[in-house]
Amino acid sequence: MTVREILHVGNPLLRERSREVTREELASPEVQQLIDDLIDTMRAADGAGIAAPQVGELVRITTIEVNQNPRYPYKPPIPLTIVVNPIIEPIDDEQFENMEGCLSVPKMRGRVPRWVNVRVRYLDREGNEHDEVRRGLAAGTFQHECDHLDGVVFLDRVTDTRTLTTWEMFERYHQAAFFEEMRQFVARVGS
Numbered sequence: 286m287t288v289r290e291i292l293h294v295g296n297p298l299l300r301e302r303s304r305e306v307t308r309e310e311l312a313s314p315e316v317q318q319l320i321d322d323l324i325d326t327m328r329a330a331d332g333a334g335i336a337a338p339q340v341g342e343l344v345r346i347t348t349i350e351v352n353q354n355p356r357y358p359y360k361p362p363i364p365l366t367i368v369v370n371p372i373i374e375p376i377d378d379e380q381f382e383n384m385e386g387c388l389s390v391p392k393m394r395g396r397v398p399r400w401v402n403v404r405v406r407y408l409d410r411e412g413n414e415h416d417e418v419r420r421g422l423a424a425g426t427f428q429h430e431c432d433h434l435d436g437v438v439f440l441d442r443v444t445d446t447r448t449l450t451t452w453e454m455f456e457r458y459h460q461a462a463f464f465e466e467m468r469q470f471v472a473r474v475g476s
């Protein structure tokens with residue numbers, strides 16, 4: 286088990302566009318080890334996902350997993366998913382506002398508009414091709430992680446900076462209302 290250091294916003298590597306991984310690279314011990322490291326690092330930090338640039342590797346790989354996450358208890362579960370070379374696109378105009386956080390942005394959360402319904406195409410760690418529709422909070426998680434591969438962090442997408450809050454102040458002043466908002470949203474869109 287290898288837990289890697291997570292880079293924090295301000296590190297220039299988080300602002301780079303990561304490059305695609307070839308199938309040969311994906312099959313290599315080095316990239317397979319990186320994927321294992323991302324899983325270990327994500328789980329150790331209670332992240333819902335982590336992208337390779339967050340550990341300083343500028344390749345288009347992210348891992349996603351939600352299983353009764355203590356940082357995001359309202360998020361429906363997502364089984365461990367390895368996402369390589371993703372292409373993500375909205376399939377309609379519907380958006381929602383998510384209250385996002387990020388392992389690379391310590392202590393802060395803020396409101397970010399996200400597409401409710403996205404099509405995402407990617408390779409898994411074995412190189413199998415996936416073409417899926419993701420909805421709701423799962424779609425939000427995919428969009429957040431894919432943003433990292435283009436050097437974008439959620440702070441860039443906060444449209445009203447007055448929604449920024451520390452996690453401590455979120456719990457004190459905003460959590461109850463947001464959890465209820467998300468309960469209704471999840472009941473409506475299903476994930």
Ligand code: NI
Pocket residue numbers: 386387388389429433
């Ligand atoms: Ni993040």
